[in-house]
Amino acid sequence: MARYSRTEGTIALITLSNPPVNALGAAVRRTITDIMHRALTDGEVKAVVLCGENGTFCAGADIREFGKPPSGPALVPLIHDMEASEKPVVAAIEGVALGGGLEIALGCHYRIAHAKARLGFPEVMLGLIPGAGGSQRLPRLIGIPAALELITTGRLVSAQEALKLGIVDQVVDGNTIETAVKFALNVIGVCRPLLSRRLSERTPAFSVDAAAVLEEGMARVKQRARGAFAPVVCVQALRAAATLPYSRGMETEEQLINMLIDSSQARALQYCFFAQRNARKWSLPSGARWNNSKPRAVHRVGVVGLGTMGRGITVSLVKAGISVVAVEMEEKQMDLGMRAVLGMLERDAQRRGDTRPPTHLLTFTLSLQQLGNVDLVIEAVFEDMALKKRLFTELCNVCKPSTLLCTNTSGLDVDALAVVTHRRSLVVGMHFFAPANVMKLLEVVCGPHSSAEAVATAMTLGKRLGKVGVVVGNCPGFVGNRMMKLYLDQAYFLLEEGAAPEQVDQVLEEFGFTMGIFKVSDLSGLDVGWRVRKASGLIGPDVNPKTPSRWRQGCRYSPLPDLLCEQGHLGQKSGRGWYLYETPGGKEPKPDPAMHRFLQEYRSRYGLTPRHVHAHEVIERCTYAMANEGFRILEEGIAARAEDIDVIYVFGYGWPRHRGGPMFHAAQVGLATVLQRLEHYHQLHPDVPHLQPSPLLQRLVEAGSPPVHHWREHVQHLHSHL
Numbered sequence: 001m002a003r004y005s006r007t008e009g010t011i012a013l014i015t016l017s018n019p020p021v022n023a024l025g026a027a028v029r030r031t032i033t034d035i036m037h038r039a040l041t042d043g044e045v046k047a048v049v050l051c052g053e054n055g056t057f058c059a060g061a062d063i064r065e066f067g068k069p070p071s072g073p074a075l076v077p078l079i080h081d082m083e084a085s086e087k088p089v090v091a092a093i094e095g096v097a098l099g100g101g102l103e104i105a106l107g108c109h110y111r112i113a114h115a116k117a118r119l120g121f122p123e124v125m126l127g128l129i130p131g132a133g134g135s136q137r138l139p140r141l142i143g144i145p146a147a148l149e150l151i152t153t154g155r156l157v158s159a160q161e162a163l164k165l166g167i168v169d170q171v172v173d174g175n176t177i178e179t180a181v182k183f184a185l186n187v188i189g190v191c192r193p194l195l196s197r198r199l200s201e202r203t204p205a206f207s208v209d210a211a212a213v214l215e216e217g218m219a220r221v222k223q224r225a226r227g228a229f230a231p232v233v234c235v236q237a238l239r240a241a242a243t244l245p246y247s248r249g250m251e252t253e254e255q256l257i258n259m260l261i262d263s264s265q266a267r268a269l270q271y272c273f274f275a276q277r278n279a280r281k282w283s284l285p286s287g288a289r290w291n292n293s294k295p296r297a298v299h300r301v302g303v304v305g306l307g308t309m310g311r312g313i314t315v316s317l318v319k320a321g322i323s324v325v326a327v328e329m330e331e332k333q334m335d336l337g338m339r340a341v342l343g344m345l346e347r348d349a350q351r352r353g354d355t356r357p358p359t360h361l362l363t364f365t366l367s368l369q370q371l372g373n374v375d376l377v378i379e380a381v382f383e384d385m386a387l388k389k390r391l392f393t394e395l396c397n398v399c400k401p402s403t404l405l406c407t408n409t410s411g412l413d414v415d416a417l418a419v420v421t422h423r424r425s426l427v428v429g430m431h432f433f434a435p436a437n438v439m440k441l442l443e444v445v446c447g448p449h450s451s452a453e454a455v456a457t458a459m460t461l462g463k464r465l466g467k468v469g470v471v472v473g474n475c476p477g478f479v480g481n482r483m484m485k486l487y488l489d490q491a492y493f494l495l496e497e498g499a500a501p502e503q504v505d506q507v508l509e510e511f512g513f514t515m516g517i518f519k520v521s522d523l524s525g526l527d528v529g530w531r532v533r534k535a536s537g538l539i540g541p542d543v544n545p546k547t548p549s550r551w552r553q554g555c556r557y558s559p560l561p562d563l564l565c566e567q568g569h570l571g572q573k574s575g576r577g578w579y580l581y582e583t584p585g586g587k588e589p590k591p592d593p594a595m596h597r598f599l600q601e602y603r604s605r606y607g608l609t610p611r612h613v614h615a616h617e618v619i620e621r622c623t624y625a626m627a628n629e630g631f632r633i634l635e636e637g638i639a640a641r642a643e644d645i646d647v648i649y650v651f652g653y654g655w656p657r658h659r660g661g662p663m664f665h666a667a668q669v670g671l672a673t674v675l676q677r678l679e680h681y682h683q684l685h686p687d688v689p690h691l692q693p694s695p696l697l698q699r700l701v702e703a704g705s706p707p708v709h710h711w712r713e714h715v716q717h718l719h720s721h722l
């Protein structure tokens with residue numbers, strides 16, 4: 001938990017020891033409090049060095065303890081005693097000093113950091129503020145503007161930046177603990193009393209400027225927070241630091257953290273923290289798992305198709321230091337793609353202050369033959385099954401037998417592609433999200449033939465690219481797009497019933513979505529879904545002409561997006577979609593009076609009486625329809641855990657992190673309520689079978705609505721699932 005030793009005769013060395021990240025669980029706090037007391041009262045000890053085991057100082061509070069009844073000593077008195085001591089206390093920071101870990105370091109009189117260390121207050125990402133004096137000490141050390149930026153964003157800084165800001169006193173390349181011990185020996189008796197080193201004794205300069213900075217900060221945070229409380233509360237804590245004496249600031253900090261600690265948002269954000277990490281722990285029905293499956297080495301990757309997705313994937317790979325052979329079929333496309341990729345890499349290098357983008361890793365070619373010695377291919381051609389099948393057949397002939405063949409399809413049958421190859425076990429889906437060099441999510445789609453090695457390789461490659469990989473099963477749309485379809489359906493139906501696109505979007509954005517669904521649709525292009533609906537036979541020559549326009553495959557269907565596509569209203573690219581844009585390619589959506597007229601005419605053509613659609617109905621129908629499909633996905637084993645579904649929505653679809661994800665949100669609302677509301681909406685819309693509560697949801701409610709982590713126990717036939 002924490003070890004005590006003596007070095008150089010007079011120095012007490014306290015080593016935090018709680019693998020893997022030395023989190024400050026109750027037992028650690030107890031031990032460190034006891035041994036710090038021993039060091040501070042031992043007459044032979046003249047200075048203390050505080051460090052962490054295994055190259056990590058401390059990642060802060062043990063997040064697993066939040067939400068549980070408090071136990072063990074608090075951090076604040078320990079930090080006060082340390083800071084008040086007349087013996088110099090030096091923090092030797094290796095690895096990370098985060099949250100409570102940095103708060104302890106700020107209570108030390110000196111801080112020495114290793115060159116590779118990172119420091120910061122990520123509490124805001126957990127729905128909290130730095131609650132053990134961090135919000136009061138940091139601004140006293142580095143000033144209000146810098147502290148405001150770090151605390152409200154949770155951004156971590158490198159040791160070098162920490163030195164520039166004044167958070168640490170020295171950065172070392174060599175042995176941090178030895179340097180800290182030498183440093184401690186040197187400062188014994190030098191700075192007496194240690195008054196100037198005690199941050200609580202300092203007054204942050206509260207100038208008119210600081211007042212303006214706080215005001216601007218509050219406005220910025222409110223605009224970006226999308227309904228999240230913690231960033232706003234961070235600004236309130238900093239205002240206290242700037243305007244109140246330290247002791248009163250600490251009282252305010254305590255009140256503020258107590259307000260947040262049990263909030264539903266903090267729960268959701270902490271759930272997301274672990275969900276993201278658990279997503280890495282995949283398993284297959286064969287018993288193969290993340291920790292018993294060896295990935296293949298990937299040095300060289302082929303990317304086929306240099307459209308929007310292929311370009312983003314290529315940039316991601318090159319940025320991760322991986323050689324790429326990028327193949328296009330047509331010269332003009334190749335040229336456009338090449339210029340776009342080089343431009344993106346150039347801009348990225350400029351942003352990072354690098355003069356040279358890593359273009360030496362790139363080969364552009366019109367010939368598939370050049371893929372002979374790549375370790376893995378990512379196919380990113382058009383969403384056309386026949387084209388993809390032809391390509392996979394050819395790739396089999398061109399690539400070496402051990403090459404993994406991955407498809408970036410956003411919803412087509414991965415298994416249908418595997419069966420045209422002679423290496424079914426080496427075929428998996430790697431579904432990136434646009435723009436692929438920015439978006440974090442990667443769905444790794446595992447077909448019935450995909451080997452553990454192929455899944456492990458795709459997941460490991462995803463991690464190298466900085467993606468959050470989630471293993472999912474193979475079904476139309478996989479997890480993300482399968483649920484998205486029902487979300488979109490509900491949004492179209494709401495328009496039919498009386499809502500306007502901007503009204504639906506506003507409600508969704510107030511809920512916290514990055515962008516309303518109609519803005520998203522305009523951004524990605526309405527033709528994307530149009531093509532999918534054509535391919536799946538919902539529209540086109542195969543539809544019996546006698547089928548009513550608002551009826552397909554036995555259920556209610558909205559032809560609204562098809563009608564817009566027929567008129568050439570494809571979204572941003574055509575200057576008109578659900579919204580109006582100033583020019584084709586314009587980015588600023590404006591409500592479109594022509595759209596309102598179009599909706600009126602549409603409703604009267606089909607005898608639909610418009611009504612006022614309440615905000616709560618928009619949220620309930622969109623989010624509960626998604627969660628209901630999520631329960632079906634769990635039952636079918638397409639996702640292994642509800643957490644995986646939530647990770648997909650948070651990282652790929654702009655779902656507000658502070659609401660956890662659609663499944664966690666359903667749990668927070670209460671499964672019985674969700675069930676009852678779905679029953680209500682299904683009664684009103686019996687022609688929408690997807691609103692009928694799923695059997696798993698019903699069983700969970702009958703079982704007393706267990707917490708999310710226990711849902712899997714209620715899935716039937718688990719042996720056949722992910």
Ligand SMILES: CC(C)(COP(=O)(O)OP(=O)(O)OC[C@H]1O[C@@H](n2cnc3c(N)ncnc32)[C@H](O)[C@@H]1OP(=O)(O)O)[C@@H](O)C(=O)NCCC(=O)NCCSC(=O)/C=C/CCCCCCCCCCCCC(=O)O
Nearest residue numbers: 021023059060061062063074075098099100122131132277
């Ligand atoms: C950068 C990381 C540290 C490491 O990243 P990486 O190397 O990629 O590894 P990971 O896979 O992320 O993590 C490895 C495993 O470690 C687990 N982990 C990581 N951090 C924690 C943690 N802080 N607590 C518990 N577990 C943690 C992680 O889940 C992995 O596990 P597994 O292998 O998957 O099983 C990165 O992990 C990271 O960024 N971590 C989070 C850092 C963070 O957010 N820190 C801030 C925490 S909040 C805080 O410190 C607040 C402190 C003030 C006290 C607040 C007062 C109220 C509290 C009341 C309740 C408790 C009583 C306290 C009493 C008092 O003091 O007042």
